Amino acid sequence: MNKLTAAITAVGSYVPNFVLTNKALEDIVETDDEWITTRTGIKERRILKPEEGEGSSYLAIKATQELLQKKNLDPKEIDLVIVATATPDSMVASTAAFVASEIGASNAFAYDLLAACSSFLFGMSTAASYIESGKYKKVLLVGADKMSSIIDYTDRTTCIIFGDGAGAVLFEPNYEGLGLQDEYLRADGSGRRFLGMEGGGSLMPATEESVKARKHYIFQDGKTVFKFAVSNMADVAEKIMERNDLSHEDVSWLVPHQANKRIIDATARRMGLDDSKVLTNIQRYGNTTSATLPLLLSDYEDKLKKGDNLVFTAFGGGFTWGSVYLKWAYN
Ligand code: UT7
Numbered sequence: 001m002n003k004l005t006a007a008i009t010a011v012g013s014y015v016p017n018f019v020l021t022n023k024a025l026e027d028i029v030e031t032d033d034e035w036i037t038t039r040t041g042i043k044e045r046r047i048l049k050p051e052e053g054e055g056s057s058y059l060a061i062k063a064t065q066e067l068l069q070k071k072n073l074d075p076k077e078i079d080l081v082i083v084a085t086a087t088p089d090s091m092v093a094s095t096a097a098f099v100a101s102e103i104g105a106s107n108a109f110a111y112d113l114l115a116a117c118s119s120f121l122f123g124m125s126t127a128a129s130y131i132e133s134g135k136y137k138k139v140l141l142v143g144a145d146k147m148s149s150i151i152d153y154t155d156r157t158t159c160i161i162f163g164d165g166a167g168a169v170l171f172e173p174n175y176e177g178l179g180l181q182d183e184y185l186r187a188d189g190s191g192r193r194f195l196g197m198e199g200g201g202s203l204m205p206a207t208e209e210s211v212k213a214r215k216h217y218i219f220q221d222g223k224t225v226f227k228f229a230v231s232n233m234a235d236v237a238e239k240i241m242e243r244n245d246l247s248h249e250d251v252s253w254l255v256p257h258q259a260n261k262r263i264i265d266a267t268a269r270r271m272g273l274d275d276s277k278v279l280t281n282i283q284r285y286g287n288t289t290s291a292t293l294p295l296l297l298s299d300y301e302d303k304l305k306k307g308d309n310l311v312f313t314a315f316g317g318g319f320t321w322g323s324v325y326l327k328w329a330y331n
Pocket residue numbers: 030031032035036039040117156157160221222223224225226229258259260263287315316317
């Protein structure tokens with residue numbers, strides 16, 4: 001029998017209904033459409049309003065339900081549910097456990113995976129390893145973030161960037177050599193002073209003072225993060241290409257984290273890739289943190305062909321970053 005690999009066999013996604021445009025942001029903070037468009041590539045983002053639903057779990061459930069329906073899959077067959085997120089429903093109780101119960105995955109165990117904007121990328125490695133070990137046959141990986149729950153809408157340096165959304169993929173065994181081929185995953189804890197959220201964790205539990213000081217919102221030193229993101233995302237993607245003897249012609253698609261169009265363009269240039277091979281939807285959703293990569297797969301699913309070489313890259317808080325090389329498994 002051929003070698004066992006872990007392939008993505010289905011995708012689903014969900015973005016909330018409310019559209020927050022650059023124009024609408026002009027009424028909230030001192031900014032303008034032109035600045036946001038030229039500096040980030042973002043035109044609008046989706047926001048989950050309480051009248052529609054609450055928590056990242058709501059988004060994760062919706063994305064998964066789409067996947068289950070498309071794949072015609074009985075949720076009882078799922079062995080494991082991983083929710084990659086930076087905004088779990090709450091501390092302590094697993095968001096993934098709630099998602100698993102709500103979708104009817106009653107035979108699955110479930111847990112959350114937190115690695116900021118690299119959560120989904122790292123989750124791909126985790127999900128694939130369970131399959132490659134031969135222990136499990138169906139692993140559901142969901143990237144879901146309600147970023148609006150940790151955004152300060154008086155801070156123009158962050159509120160223009162982030163949006164809410166979710167995407168789900170199913171990993172299953174493959175014997176045709178398709179699926180995850182290689183990964184190069186990195187972390188550097190010195191980065192946490194440049195991007196994160198000071199309050200709400202064990203370092204700074206919520207107090208009246210911490211709330212007043214707006215410590216429960218995300219902060220970022222944009223310029224520094226930008227520099228790290230540009231060089232590191234390109235470095236790891238190049239490394240993956242070299243290690244697997246992939247020329248720019250061999251790469252069918254770059255699937256980059258959607259943090260800033262300029263970072264995406266710089267990464268593509270370093271890899272020698274034409275724009276037509278670069279998946280983007282930042283203009284419509286902004287940075288949805290753990291959801292950017294599966295949202296791309298969902299948006300471009302019709303274009304992806306069996307055997308296509310996909311190179312994923314991401315960079316996020318921590319710092320965390322990396323690249324994954326995956327062969328697409330279906331038409
Ligand atoms: O996903 C996790 C990883 N995150 C990232 O990869 C994000 C990386 N960083 C970035 O994408 C960019 O740094 C930003 C989009 C956040 C900012 O773009 P920038 O080109 O680095 O701008 P900047 O921070 O250097 O600011 C330039 C100017 C400043 O004014 P002065 O000091 O030159 O007068 C800012 O105050 O733009 C000003 N500015 C704004 N102006 C209008 C900052 N935010 C805004 C705004 N609208 N929203």
